[in-house]
Amino acid sequence: MTEISYRIPQQRVLRTALPGPRSQELAVRRKAAVAAGVGSTAPVYTADADGGVIVDVDGNALIDLAAGIAVTSVGASHPKVIAAIKDQAERFTHTCFMVAPYEGYIEVAEQLAALTPGDHEKRSVLFNSGAEAVENAIKVARLATGRPAVVAFDHAYHGRTNLTMALTAKSMPYKQNFGPFAPEVYRMPMSYPFRDGGQDGASAAREAITRIEKQIGATSVAAIIIEPIQGEGGFIVPAPGFLPALADWARANGVVFIADEVQTGFARTGDWFACAHEGVVPDIITMAKGIAGGMPLSAITGRADLLDAVHPGGLGGTYGGNPVACAAALAAIDAIREHDLNARARRIGEIALTRFRALAQQVPAIGEVRGRGAMLALEFVRPGGTEPDAALTAAIAARCLEQGVLTLTCGTFGNVIRLLPPLVIGEDLLNEALDVLCTAIGDLTA
Numbered sequence: 470m471t472e473i474s475y476r477i478p479q480q481r482v483l484r485t486a487l488p489g490p491r492s493q494e495l496a497v498r499r500k501a502a503v504a505a506g507v508g509s510t511a512p513v514y515t516a517d518a519d520g521g522v523i524v525d526v527d528g529n530a531l532i533d534l535a536a537g538i539a540v541t542s543v544g545a546s547h548p549k550v551i552a553a554i555k556d557q558a559e560r561f562t563h564t565c566f567m568v569a570p571y572e573g574y575i576e577v578a579e580q581l582a583a584l585t586p587g588d589h590e591k592r593s594v595l596f597n598s599g600a601e602a603v604e605n606a607i608k609v610a611r612l613a614t615g616r617p618a619v620v621a622f623d624h625a626y627h628g629r630t631n632l633t634m635a636l637t638a639k640s641m642p643y644k645q646n647f648g649p650f651a652p653e654v655y656r657m658p659m660s661y662p663f664r665d666g667g668q669d670g671a672s673a674a675r676e677a678i679t680r681i682e683k684q685i686g687a688t689s690v691a692a693i694i695i696e697p698i699q700g701e702g703g704f705i706v707p708a709p710g711f712l713p714a715l716a717d718w719a720r721a722n723g724v725v726f727i728a729d730e731v732q733t734g735f736a737r738t739g740d741w742f743a744c745a746h747e748g749v750v751p752d753i754i755t756m757a758k759g760i761a762g763g764m765p766l767s768a769i770t771g772r773a774d775l776l777d778a779v780h781p782g783g784l785g786g787t788y789g790g791n792p793v794a795c796a797a798a799l800a801a802i803d804a805i806r807e808h809d810l811n812a813r814a815r816r817i818g819e820i821a822l823t824r825f826r827a828l829a830q831q832v833p834a835i836g837e838v839r840g841r842g843a844m845l846a847l848e849f850v851r852p853g854g855t856e857p858d859a860a861l862t863a864a865i866a867a868r869c870l871e872q873g874v875l876t877l878t879c880g881t882f883g884n885v886i887r888l889l890p891p892l893v894i895g896e897d898l899l900n901e902a903l904d905v906l907c908t909a910i911g912d913l914t915a
């Protein structure tokens with residue numbers, strides 16, 4: 470593990486109340502030019518970002534516990550990533566891999582074959598966004614199996630395009646009034662220990678499998694798609710045994726098991742991929758976010774027989790596997806190895822979970838503390854039960870932001886604070902952010 474050096478000071482600085490005057494000016498321009506349907510968590514506008522810090526246009530420096538939704542795991546301006554982008558951009562920014570192919574795409578595919586679970590023969594395709602990767606994983610599964618149905622789960626998030634909206638569980642804000650949705654998507658119950666009475670993984674899986682068999686019929690199912698730890702749905706960690714039982718059933722029934730690791734992948738949970746934690750080997754993995762140090766790139770990697778079943782020309786897209794994004798991905802993967810960010814993710818988890826568990830002893834509104842590695846969550850409830858408390862959650866996040874700590878909320882019930890810090894964040898800065906968060910929780914629940 471090498472030491473990490475930062476380009477900008479790793480300090481929280483509050484020069485103005487947030488948002489400051491320059492951010493307020495930008496907010497006015499934004500309102501007149503940007504569609505209202507696009508939201509932003511922070512009211513401030515970014516001027517610079519590095520390591521665990523985002524500097525805004527008024528010179529305030531926020532501690533970043535969001536990493537652009539689990540994207541900038543190596544930081545928002547890692548020197549290796551910057552150098553790779555510059556070098557590639559000076560040679561060519563685009564030729565289209567479907568027109569005049571290049572080595573970077575192949576190198577990324579080689580890396581993905583090596584990094585993803587399983588030592589079977591694999592193939593990859595590169596795209597631009599997580600949703601696009603998910604769409605293509607489903608296309609491959611349907612073509613290869615000749616079957617129509619796709620199984621997704623309660624609390625799932627898979628994207629905002631038409632098919633991925635159908636796969637996503639939560640209506641508001643993702644789906645409401647955006648239908649009709651793609652057909653042949655079936656939703657099954659998820660293992661959610663805090664809300665299913667602590668049902669064990671095997672029996673939760675049996676329940677889902679029975680429903681699949683009775684309501685769809687195994688021979689109609691092309692794929693099961695699942696996030697090994699659900700992201701937007703609430704950082705839900707299924708009970709041990711749930712994922713392996715689903716994967717085993719899929720294998721026995723000719724169903725393609727797709728792990729959506731768009732949020733969990735690339736060292737976020739302390740392993741290259743979260744499904745490795747239980748030794749699950751997916752047939753296809755979808756990846757994006759942390760793959761390329763902030764550049765838009767996504768991928769599917771899976772069994773060669775499945776991916777090679779598709780006719781030539783059946784998969785692609787103008788920008789998929791853009792050469793600058795591929796160069797950034799190779800540099801980001803190199804940086805993850807260099808700094809052993811898997812170990813850092815585990816360390817972040819130890820630090821935060823220890824503090825959260827101690828706090829939960831004193832704060833009955835903390836219903837559950839959960840997560841793995843640097844994918845961490847606090848679920849807030851009305852004391853004494855499991856009734857979600859979204860208002861408290863929003864108030865805590867707002868208090869943190871006022872104090873210069875950027876967190877995200879999530880969950881079907883909007884009652885989860887999640888932490889996704891850049892994995893390169895320093896321990897002192899992390900602890901300072903946790904001080905702010907724990908104080909906010911204490912104050913707002915006193």
Ligand code: PLZ
Binds near residue numbers: 701758
């Ligand atoms: N699959 C598991 O987490 C993206 C979306 C935020 P895209 N999650 C953040 C928002 O409100 O849009 C995500 C994910 C999982 C797929 C996706 C989709 O990835 O790159 O946003 O398309």
